[in-house]
Each structure stands twice: as C-alpha cells, then as structure tokens.
Amino acid sequence: MPDKTYKRHDRSDIFIHWFNAACWLLLLLTGVGLIQNPAIDPFGSGYPAWLRSVVGGGGNLLAIHEGIGLVWIAGFILYTVVNFRGAKFFLAEVFAVSPARDMGWMLKKIVLMTLGPKALKMVGADPALPDQGYYNMGQKAFAQASVVGGVVIAVTGVIMYLSDRTFGAESTGMIGWAVAVHFISVGLVFAGLLVHVYMAAISPDERPGFKSMFTGVVPGGYAKHHHRLWWEKVRTEPEQGSE
Amino acid sequence: MVQQLAMVIDAAKCIDCKGCVAACKVANNVPEGQFRNWIKHAEFQVVPGISDNKARFQPGACMHCEKPTCVDACPTGATYKDMDTGEVVIDESLCIGCGNCIPACPYDARYRNEVTRKADKCNYCPERRAAGLSPACVDTCPTKARVFGDINDPTSAAGALYVKNRERLTRVSAQTDTLPNMYYLGDPGPGHWGGKAVVPASMVAMKESAPFIKGIVALSGLGVLAMLGRQLFAGSEHKEDTDA
Numbered sequence: 001m002p003d004k005t006y007k008r009h010d011r012s013d014i015f016i017h018w019f020n021a022a023c024w025l026l027l028l029l030t031g032v033g034l035i036q037n038p039a040i041d042p043f044g045s046g047y048p049a050w051l052r053s054v055v056g057g058g059g060n061l062l063a064i065h066e067g068i069g070l071v072w073i074a075g076f077i078l079y080t081v082v083n084f085r086g087a088k089f090f091l092a093e094v095f096a097v098s099p100a101r102d103m104g105w106m107l108k109k110i111v112l113m114t115l116g117p118k119a120l121k122m123v124g125a126d127p128a129l130p131d132q133g134y135y136n137m138g139q140k141a142f143a144q145a146s147v148v149g150g151v152v153i154a155v156t157g158v159i160m161y162l163s164d165r166t167f168g169a170e171s172t173g174m175i176g177w178a179v180a181v182h183f184i185s186v187g188l189v190f191a192g193l194l195v196h197v198y199m200a201a202i203s204p205d206e207r208p209g210f211k212s213m214f215t216g217v218v219p220g221g222y223a224k225h226h227h228r229l230w231w232e233k234v235r236t237e238p239e240q241g242s243e
Numbered sequence: 244m245v246q247q248l249a250m251v252i253d254a255a256k257c258i259d260c261k262g263c264v265a266a267c268k269v270a271n272n273v274p275e276g277q278f279r280n281w282i283k284h285a286e287f288q289v290v291p292g293i294s295d296n297k298a299r300f301q302p303g304a305c306m307h308c309e310k311p312t313c314v315d316a317c318p319t320g321a322t323y324k325d326m327d328t329g330e331v332v333i334d335e336s337l338c339i340g341c342g343n344c345i346p347a348c349p350y351d352a353r354y355r356n357e358v359t360r361k362a363d364k365c366n367y368c369p370e371r372r373a374a375g376l377s378p379a380c381v382d383t384c385p386t387k388a389r390v391f392g393d394i395n396d397p398t399s400a401a402g403a404l405y406v407k408n409r410e411r412l413t414r415v416s417a418q419t420d421t422l423p424n425m426y427y428l429g430d431p432g433p434g435h436w437g438g439k440a441v442v443p444a445s446m447v448a449m450k451e452s453a454p455f456i457k458g459i460v461a462l463s464g465l466g467v468l469a470m471l472g473r474q475l476f477a478g479s480e481h482k483e484d485t486d487a
Binding site for chain 2: 034035036037039040042048057058059060061062063113114115116160161163164165167168169172173175176177178179180183184187188190191192194195198199202203204
C-alpha cells in the first residue's frame with residue numbers, strides 16, 4: 001500500500017510549530033538588537049543602533065521584545081490546554097532515547113550528511129542507519145534542546161520582565177544571572193536551529209517531513225524508510241492514531 | 244569641540260552643610276534613604292585648635308567618567324556615555340534594573356531606585372538645565388563650592404576654573420581608574436575612598452561565554468554549509484538509508 005499516508009501532526013501541532021517559528025524569528029531579531037555592549041554583541045555591528053532608530057528607541061524595542069515574548073508563552077499555554085495529549089506524547093517521544101541505537105544513528109548520520117557513505121565504508125562501518133521511531137535521534141536532540149532551552153529562556157525572560165515591575169534590589173543577583181543564562185541559552189538553541197532548518201527545509205531527504213508540517217500526514221514510503229519503528233506500529237493499527 | 248559637562252569643586256569651601264544633598268533629593272524626587280550625591284569626610288579626627296588637622300570634605304556624585312566602568316557592565320547600552328555632552332546617561336525606558344552597573348561604579352554613585360526599580364544616579368538635573376538653571380546641588384550651595392559647566396568651554400563657570408587651575412586640580416584616585424570628570428580644587432582629603440569597580444559574576448560569565456557561543460554557532464553554520472555543499476555537488480550518490 002504505497003499510497004497510504006500516515007498522520008503525524010494535529011492541526012494544533014502544526015499551529016504551535018509555525019507559531020513558535022514566527023515568535024522565535026521575531027524574538028531573535030529584536031533580542032539581538034537589545035544587546036549593545038562590545039564584549040557580547042553577537043555581530044559587533046551597528047545592527048542594534050539601527051534597529052533602535054527604526055522602532056523609535058531602545059525602550060520601544062524592549063517593549064516589543066517583551067510583548068512578543070509574552071505572546072509566545074501564552075501560545076504554549078494555549079497549546080497545552082487544547083492538546084494536552086499531543087504535548088505529553090511529544091515530550092515522551094522526544095526524551096525517550098535508546099542509547100546504542102540512537103547514538104549509532106546520530107554518529108553515522110553526521111558522517112553521511114557531511115562526508116558521505118564512502119567515509120563510513122572506508123572505516124569498515126555499514127552505512128545503513130539503525131531504525132528510528134517517531135522521531136530520529138537528530139530530531140530528538142534538537143527537540144530536547146528546544147524544550148529545555150525554551151523553558152529556560154521563558155523563565156529567565158519572565159524574571160527580566162518582572163525585574164523593574166516587582167523585584168527589589170535584593171533580587172539583582174538573580175536578575176543578572178537571568179540575563180546571562182537567557183543570552184547563553186538562546187545562543188546554544190540557535191546553533192541547533194541552523195541545523196534543524198537545513199535538515200527540515202533545505203535537505204531533500206526530509207522533504208516529505210517538511211510537507212507534513214503543513215498537511216499533517218506523511219506518505220507510507222517515507223514513514224517506512226525514515227521512521228520504521230513507528231511505521232511498524234501504526235501500519236497494523238486499524239485506525240490512524242491521533243498523534 | 245564637543246562638550247564635557249563636569250563639576251569643578253573647591254573642597255576648601257565646603258562646610259559640610261549637606262544643602263546639596265537635600266536640594267538634590269527634593270529636585271529629583273529621590274526615595275527616602277537613597278541619595279544621588281554626598282559629602283564625604285576625611286577619616287582622621289579633627290581636633291579643635293590644631294591648625295593642620297583641618298576638616299576635609301569631599302562633595303561628590305556621579306563623576307560622568309571618561310572611562311565609565313558602569314557602561315561596560317551594562318548589557319543593553321541602557322547606560323551610556325553621551326558623546327555630545329560627555330554625560331553618562333541612563334535610558335530609563337531601556338533599563339530593567341538588573342543591577343550590573345551598581346557595583347561597577349568605584350565611587351558608589353549608583354543605586355537601584357526603590358520606586359522606579361531602575362538604576363539611578365546624578366544626571367546634572369536636565370529639567371533644570373532646560374529651564375536655564377544650574378543643577379540643584381550647585382544652585383543651593385551656600386559657599387559655591389560646587390561649580391558646574393562645560394570644561395571644554397573656557398567661558399563657562401566650570402571651564403574658567405578648570406583652565407585656570409589645571410595644574411593643581413585633583414581627582415578621586417579609585418583603585419579602578421575611570422578618569423572621573425569631577426575635579427577638586429583645594430584639598431578634598433585623602434582620595435582613597437574611591438573603591439574598586441566590581442563587575443557582577445553573571446556579567447563576567449556572559450562576556451567570557453560570548454566567544455564560545457559565537458564559536459558554537461559558527462561551527463553549526465559550517466556544518467550546515469558542509470551538508471549544503473554535499474547536497475549540491477555530490478547529492479546524487481546519496482541514497483535512501485534503508486531499502487524496501
């Protein structure tokens with residue numbers, strides 16, 4: 001049954017993915033503009049000064065960044081309310097790592113994507129990848145970074161937001177660390193995001209996966225090749241799982 | 244030539260009346276228990292009748308330094324050196340009161356305002372200056388120990404004093420030399436009350452980690468470029484990972 005499709009994402013899943021993507025883009029663009037210190041400015045450029053002049057001052061830029069950040073957090077609260085099962089399923093899948101299988105997959109995949117199968121054959125390794133479940137290890141790694149990083153970024157963001165609203169001078173130690181941790185976590189998650197965007201949207205391998213982030217379904221052939229353990233589970237199910 | 248707003252203070256004229264401190268609090272609505280300026284005392288005991296044990300007073304406030312360590316400690320540029328006037332300014336709309344700049348001032352000129360919850364310090368009373376008045380502390384000083392103006396303009400009150408006494412003017416010698424723009428005429432007493440600029444550990448961590456973060460992002464970007472290069476030039480030999 002080559003034409004059969006399998007459902008991967010709910011409408012709420014698709015919404016939260018693209019909602020998150022839009023928020024992250026805007027938060028990144030405004031957030032980088034809020035850093036104006038030669039020692040930490042990511043580009044060492046005139047970007048922060050330029051962006052501030054566009055929006056009418058650093059204060060406005062801060063307000064915009066805070067506003068988008070709060071909308072982003074509200075979006076996730078809404079998603080968990082609407083699709084609690086989906087969120088639970090996602091977290092369970094993402095954090096379930098089978099060390100031998102998944103580490104092998106990860107190492108081989110990195111070599112395959114950069115050097116090619118010949119490199120694996122040269123060292124006597126089988127270029128075939130271990131079977132993967134609902135998510136492959138690369139997806140899991142970035143999802144883990146996004147979940148942990150996202151929570152850390154949101155919590156430190158809220159601490160900074162409340163700094164001049166509720167916190168007193170005795171809290172400045174915590175606020176200072178919130179600033180630093182916010183900066184570091186965004187940097188690390190952004191490093192992963194580059195790979196995620198390439199793998200999902202540019203690499204031809206994952207084209208059906210990319211399309212499923214709009215349609216919600218993947219073709220059977222893709223499911224079998226890329227997520228065999230999941231495919232073996234769902235193909236015998238009479239009805240499509242709601243996940 | 245650009246301005247450098249500054250104070251030239253004749254410490255010998257100061258009688259420690261604290262008029263400047265009170266006037267500043269009233270003019271700037273400074274919360275109870277917090278102060279934008281001060282008159283410090285020399286530590287030695289003054290003995291009446293002994294002439295060389297004179298009282299020494301050091302009126303002070305934010306010194307709008309040439310090398311402001313508070314600016315280095317601010318992640319967002321909410322506190323910055325205004326290149327036109329030479330003032331160290333706080334943009335209250337951008338400051339979130341993270342507190343980094345407060346220990347970074349070796350003169351303790353900054354505090355976190357209890358009401359606004361943002362960094363606060365002397366700003367040379369911009370509202371009063373806009374109305375053609377001098378800063379409140381300068382205006383109120385009964386002995387005219389505090390003189391304010393542009394030291395790059397020899398016709399201003401401070402500029403005239405600055406030019407005339409350039410040789411004998413002193414600054415507070417803090418352990419971290421920030422080149423303060425507050426000049427003392429007369430003897431303000433031992434200048435060792437300037438402390439050390441302390442940048443909070445969190446800000447140090449952010450500065451130290453910044454190159455590593457950039458490195459990791461660059462590495463990730465290189466990885467993506469390598470994959471893209473492979474996709475473009477050798478994509479055809481890449482087959483599906485498992486067969487049917």
